[in-house]
Amino acid sequence: MSSTYDVLVLGGSGVDTIVHVPELPLPYADSYMIRPGIETRAGQTGDFVALGLTSLGLSTHHLDMIGDDPQGDLVRAFHRDHGIDFTEVPLPGGTKRAVNLVGPDGRRLSLYDDSRSRESDRLPEDLVRELAGVSRHAHVSITHPCVHALPLLHEAGLTISTDLHDWDGRNPYHEPFAYGADVVFVSSAALADPERTMRRVLERGRAQVVVATAGAEGSYLLTADGGPVHVPPVAPRGPVVDSNGAGDAFASGFLFGRLAGEDPRRCALYGAIAGAHACTVPATGCDAIDRTALLGEAVAFTGTPEGAGTGA
Template sequence: MKKFQIVGIGNAMVDVLARADDAFLAEAGIGKGIMQLIDMERAVDLYGRIGPAKEISGGSAANTIAGIAHLGGKTAYVGKVKDDQLGAIFAHDMRAQGAVYETSLAPKDAPQETGRCIVVVTPDGERSMNTYLGVTEFLEPSDIDPAMMADADWIYLEGYRFDGPDSHAAFAKAINACKGHGGRVSLTLSDPFCVERHRDAFRVMIREDVDLLFCNRAEILSMYQTDDFDAALDAAADEVPLVACTDSENGAHIIAAGHRWHVPAVPTDIVDATGAGDLFAGAFLWGLTNGYDPEACGHMGCVAASEVISHVGARPEADLKALFKRYNIIAA
């Protein structure tokens, strides 16, 4: 038995969550519902414009790993922060969630700071993300511990982390160590604009290395450059053994071994859509590594996504296992 069920690799950020209306987005030049990369100057400017905010350690794959740890999964996380105040908050929070976090800190005199994502939540629950990557952009192969990757049933790779000079090489090192010892690889596409920036690299990785692909409707349409959702799902299924594609209020589509399941969404009042896809992936992976079939894993993902969008912040506040029992997905 391996030490870890899931090892995540991705951005290490602190999320700054604030509420505002669409007029504020227009005034501040923020694109609604997407992730925009910003520099330090822009991060400082936006931070000064927003009202009261809630600071929570985050990052897409970090949220996924925190969700798995919440469920009792054996997890570890790899993501770069600086030896500064926000970096200490991030490291403490990941460990407090129950995940192993041992990535070397960037030194105090590093020119970049710990990354942060200013998330503006509008009244409809949509989140618009303004991301200053900081030192997390500089994840490199030396940050990857091959022994940790070899001791994982699965690794979970965050598409956002493709935005970095050495991240592709870091991912390759992790994949080789994991697959060389019988592990499997999952990838989340993260964002349609991320796909646009790195489509060719994604396609090579998907065809050659990925065992489980996480995406949403917009991302998979962008990946396969089509407006036909079913055609995009079929194209992904031709390249990957297991596809889990979310579709907002329409639930999720799961494809494996020639079978396709549509899993309905769990109705809820949307307070903050941040983390919906992250927690879907976390619950899905937890179910998969605990022996549940893909359809059941999809139901777990939809329940977890519903829980996390019912409150502010991308970490679960309710007992997810209790919710799985309530919805008869796992035995009471």
């Protein structure tokens, strides 16, 4: 085990079955003939954040619970094949899985199997403390075992980030994550008033920056110093084929900038570039932008060479 990790990723491992459908929403029919077909691969939110960070050159360790099953074997192979350090804890209910319906325009609808989780699921405290002790930052997925790890990460003095995904701003389940992280990502899709929710997170929690992603509209930043600030989207370099993993890629790019000491707007630009790249990768693929490509696109987008990432 490396003596120092840039980022410890907690939770978010699993397997997705990708189903390509002719349109979303999918009208009812007895059956559909679909191409390119149905394929199962490892990769859920924590897996893709770890992949994105590793591709950007950050030393990353992923900790999560998975099952002793064929799906768990896919998760193990994912980390092994991409050179990501992975510590697994047995998950009695079996490896988490989902079905993603993907339309021709790249939009997706995810169906998560919630039967794998148990109230008793926990990440061992000693293990969390050990890994936190050799890490600079922790990115915490909003899975049940991870909420119990938050106090241990605070105790270790780590900065923390989390992605609330499609939080509606009201569901209390998300609040420990929202108020316990220094960097908070959230999709604006289900927020009736994104700015109000972002300000509440700043006021009630420990967040220094809140980022609301808005897909093709870009993202919005809010810090204690003011805002919100709109960061425009970045046009993908290729055809948009799938939005799976775009939010995870955005988080990876943003954290790359933050750990390099960049200002929030530059971090959001990095996130936008990484997210745009992810939209050009088929749902069955596992590819993330690397540091050279990201920094090159940032220079092309802004015309300035700042942000070499030397602090990461």
